[in-house]
Amino acid sequence: MDPFSFDPARLEALTFDVFGTVVDWHGGVVREGRRLARGRGLKVDWSAFANAWRAKYAPSMDRVRRGELAWTRIDDLHRMSLEETLQEFGIGSFTEEEKARLNLAWHRLDPWPDAVKGLRRLKKRYIVATLSNGNVRLLVDMAKRAGLPWDCIFSAEIFRRYKRDPEVYLGAIDMLGLKPHQVMMVAAHQDDLRAAHAVGMPTAFVRRPLEYGDPKKKDLTPEPVFDLVVDSLEELAGRLGA
Structure with missing residues (x-):
């Protein structure tokens, strides 16, 4: 099977961009x-x-x-x-x-209203993890305050490379003991998803019109290469049958 063809049945984990995607x-x-x-x-x-x-x-x-x-x-x-x-x-x-x-x-950022419920639903079926440029302590503090139910935290700090360097995506996949096609990247940023797609990960684009406080400042037109396009993490859970 083509490793770049999206098959939800092969997914075992989802990694999430955090700033803008999960929190405001x-x-x-x-x-x-x-x-x-x-x-x-x-x-x-x-x-x-x-x-x-x-x-x-x-x-x-x-x-x-x-x-x-x-x-x-x-x-x-x-x-x-x-x-x-x-x-x-x-x-x-x-x-x-x-x-x-x-x-x-x-x-101390607040989650988007759908984030915690969506993550909890997804967590019942998949490994859910951060894949963020935020450092480890930042992501831990944020998760504890906001009640974000991560299974594990992957930070650029672990790999000493920043997204969109491929080593960050591949490093997280390796630490999970999985293959790229088994780990979906979830983000509100299209360049993040393009980088994930380039290493073989399926991708989900989350529209966050208020990321910059004004919907006019955010490009919400997804690229055709993305596998899923959703308006919330709860919608993502529904689309993946979680």
């Missing part, structure tokens, strides 16, 4: 920024702030890939990007403790 990073950063700014008279568009901070995410990982930075976990890349974003928005009044708290907002 935008809403979490906006909430934390507003809390810290309360009573200070700051006039900040926290939605724009969150998106500007997030926009530095991929370029910061590219600096590691190019060798400009040694291996650096996401918490530390986030902190470097936070300093730049605070400067861009003219915010100079936060203490070091407050900046550290804002940086750890990524550990």
Whole structure:
């Protein structure tokens, strides 16, 4: 059988992108920024702030890939990007403790309303695991707070490579003792899914129109190569018979 042909009966595990796919990073950063700014008279568009901070995410990982930075976990890349974003928005009044708290907002993100129920359904039939660029402690803290029922946590930190490097996908598959066609990648980001497809994984695109706070900022048109396209993790569970 063609290993690239999708057969749900062969699936044994699902790996999930986390930021934007399972949890609402935008809403979490906006909430934390507003809390810290309360009573200070700051006039900040926290939605724009969150998106500007997030926009530095991929370029910061590219600096590691190019060798400009040694291996650096996401918490530390986030902190470097936070300093730049605070400067861009003219915010100079936060203490070091407050900046550290804002940086750890990524550990305290809320799940999308469908996420926990969908994961619980999928977990009854499949191994469910993160496959995220977030570092291990970040993903553990997030899961404990949000009640995300992962069977295991795969982080780029384990492989010291970032998605969309193939070593991350293949490393997780190997640690599960499975073959690429047995592990589905689930993500709200099309470049993530393209990279997973390239190593032989089936793919599920989850539409998250509010990832950036405004549906106009999100491309929801899926590429034909994706095996499933859904609007929630509960829908995904239903499509897979879980």
